[in-house]
Amino acid sequence: MFKTTPGLLFLILLGAALSASAQKTDSLKVDTNQLNKYRIEPVKNALPFRFREVQIHRHEVPVTMLDYRVSYWHKSILFGLNFSQSAFSSNYSAGGISAIALGGNFDYKIEYNKAPLDFTSELALLYGISKNKGQGSRKTNDRIFWDNKIASQLSKHWFFFGSLTFESQFDKGFNYTTDSVGRSVSQLISNFMSPGYLTESVGFEFKPSKFFDLRLGTGTARQTFVLDTTIYHNQPSNYGVPIGKRMLNELAFQAVAVFDKDLSKSTHLNARYALFVPYQQGLSYTSHRVDAVFTSKVSRLIAFTMNGTFLYDKNTSSKVQGTEGLALGVVYKFP
Structure with missing residues (x-):
């Protein structure tokens, strides 16, 4: 037992010495700055890099001019047509008369607007006819109206204008009465250019907006x-033209107001009022005329139209005259 103790003691001392040596090695401080001296830097690109100066040169490039044109003309056309028909058998208990009615209107308007000049020409044609069984055909509407105006701008809303207006009708007009025995009697009271009106006017125009203007023809x-002398016996006043003559010339003051506007996307109102005060006659011969057309679209081509005319002219009648019509038909406007 004592023989093995010195050997074991030797082994223990040897292990302790080795452990102490290892601890001293791990605790040594390393200087990193010294290590950086030996760091290997990456090799830079040895190829040369050249900068080239950018040069800008001016070159003429041929350009074809675009064919754009400015038009100061504005045109519009409105065409309307309405038709109605009714038929009854001879033994129909509620009664009634077979009838056919046809009506149409045509409106053409052209404008030129380039300050200070303004030109407007408007043509309105209206005609309607109906045929009742046993009565023949009779007119329901008949008018020719052509208005031309040229104006020069004086200020923002005032213009100096000159205008030429023509009014008449297409066909003969009759007054239907019954005689003492109950028979229908027709009397010719109007025809083309009987009467017919040609009006020249100069003055000032007030135009505060696109849809309203007022002319003062001083x-x-x-x-x-x-021109039709056969209506002399039926019209003693002869529309103001003396018997035996075919024309009457008058000097007067005239005022014309026009309202033309879309009230909504589907409704439109056009109204015109004309005042005529003759200088050579009394104020009782002052004439007033109102023409109005109201249009309401049902669809793109179908529209409801209501038109009316109210007239007071002592040369044609001592009382107020009026006409009114309702129609549902085709209306086409372009553009």
Whole structure:
């Protein structure tokens, strides 16, 4: 037992010495700055890099001019057509008369607007006819209206204008009465250019907006024509034209107000009022005329139209005259 103790003691001392040596080695401090001296830097690109100066040169490139044109003309066309028909058998208990009615209107308007010049020409044609069984055909509407105006702008809303207006009708007009025995009697009271009106006017125009304008014709002349002499016996006043003559010339003051506007996307109102005050006659011969057309679209091509005319002219009647019509038909406007 004592023989093995010195050997074991030797082994223990040897292990302790080795452990102490290892601890001293791990605790040594390393200087990193010294290590950086020996760091290997990456090799830079040895190829040369050249900068080239950018040069800008001016070159003429041929360009074809675009064919753009400015148009100061504005055109519009409105065409309307309405038709109605009714038929009854001879033994229909509620009664009634077979009838056919046809009506149409055509409106053409052209404008030129380039300050200070303004030109407007408007043509309105209206005609309607109905045929009742046993009564023949009779007119329901008949008018020719052509208005031309040229104006020069004086200020923002005022213009100096000159205008030429023509009015008449297409066909003969009759007054239907019954005689003592109950028979229908027709009397011719109008025809083409009987009467017919040609009006020249100069003055000032007030135009505060695109849909309203007012003309004040301080210098106005109107010629009234009655070319059909067969209506003399039926019209003693002869529309103001003396018996035996075919034309009457008058000097007067004229005022014309026009309202033309879309009230909504589907409704439109056009109204015109004309005042005529003759200088050579009393104020009782002042004439007033109102023409109005109201249009309401049902679809793109179908529209409801209502038109009316109210007239007071002592040369044609001592009472107020009026006409009114309702129609549902085809209306086409372009563009």
